[in-house]
Amino acid sequence: MKTDLRVLKTKDALHESLLSLLKERALESISITEICKAAKINRGTFYQHYGKVEDLFEEYFKEIMKDLAESYQAPYKYVERIETTKLNPATIRIFHHIEKFKKFYFIVFSKNVPLAYYYLLFDEIHVLMKEDFIAHQKIDKDVAVDMLSAYQSNAILGMVIEWYRQDFNKSAAEMNEQLVAILNLRLGG
Amino acid sequence: MKTDLRVLKTKDALHESLLSLLKERALESISITEICKAAKINRGTFYQHYGKVEDLFEEYFKEIMKDLAESYQAPYKYVERIETTKLNPATIRIFHHIEKFKKFYFIVFSKNVPLAYYYLLFDEIHVLMKEDFIAHQKIDKDVAVDMLSAYQSNAILGMVIEWYRQDFNKSAAEMNEQLVAILNLRLGG
């Protein structure tokens, strides 16, 4: 036995309600009362599953994260050639994933949203990076793997922030080119 | 004429009230009503200056940012030797600054806090990086300066996140060593 059908029904209704409200207004302006009214779910039931609006959104977020992870199941599927540098296939799909869910990431990177979402994204990329470092023995004895992958994954996210601030008006392909160019610089000395 | 004395008095009282509450409880659990009661300021007055608790905190944040900026006025003051790499003095002071305001950054990096604070920190470092790139002509024609400095500054913040998650149980000096080691890797191919 897994999950009660009533719970599934409730959560589905709440998800759909939030998503339809998000099409019209910003996340921080949407109240719990409002979501429940639209979903025809008792407010007390909301509190049985979540603590705040953001927790409900986070559940939706995890669905999107699945897409990010799935992109890496068939790694070289979308990549034609990697000539300029040893860019791992995980990295090379991140910008495409963001581009695909542009609308969603406009919310994730907005100022008033809790840092928790950023961390969810960071952790997802962090893990992929780390796996790649270990798989390809790119490890230097003086550098802690966690530090290096934290450095690298957040660097990518730095580019995404910049991209977001320019209203995502670059293609994912252009972003990859920029990344390749940056990686080919010898940043240390 | 600059600012009304009454406004200064009000803001001082609110600042002090928030800080003393923060010593006992988490930011997200502190209500406006509570802050005002402790500060002996009318709640309506709070709304004349701020919209939410976080706005008040942000004002305090900007004070801390001044310290970060000031660290760079006398750049080599604290640096004994930079041998292993061309680490710019701005970069080398960031970890020390964070260490100095450890308590404060425990709030800034906590999950429930709005992304806005992260951006304030990011922008501060971003600007310092950018200035350094331009001053030292480290620019490659294929790389947009904004992208590069976004990449680099957020990479540093990635290390800070990792540091924070390890409860800041490394010294700022150790963090600098890690950074030097990472920069000396040739990340691109």
Place this chain on the structure above:
DNA sequence: AATTTTATTATACAGTTGTTCAATAAAATT
């Protein structure tokens, strides 16, 4: 020092939040 300007206060109101409880209805188990 008198006058003007403006920040702060006290009060009030409708809406949201977070929590609790007994009653009910729906699902799982036998």
Place this chain on the structure above:
DNA sequence: AATTTTATTGAACAACTGTATAATAAAATT
């Protein structure tokens, strides 16, 4: 199909939010 388990409901409560108003007090200007 009958019974047990448990999610959902509806109602109520105190506290907080966000906003508006007239009265007051404090600061700035003349």
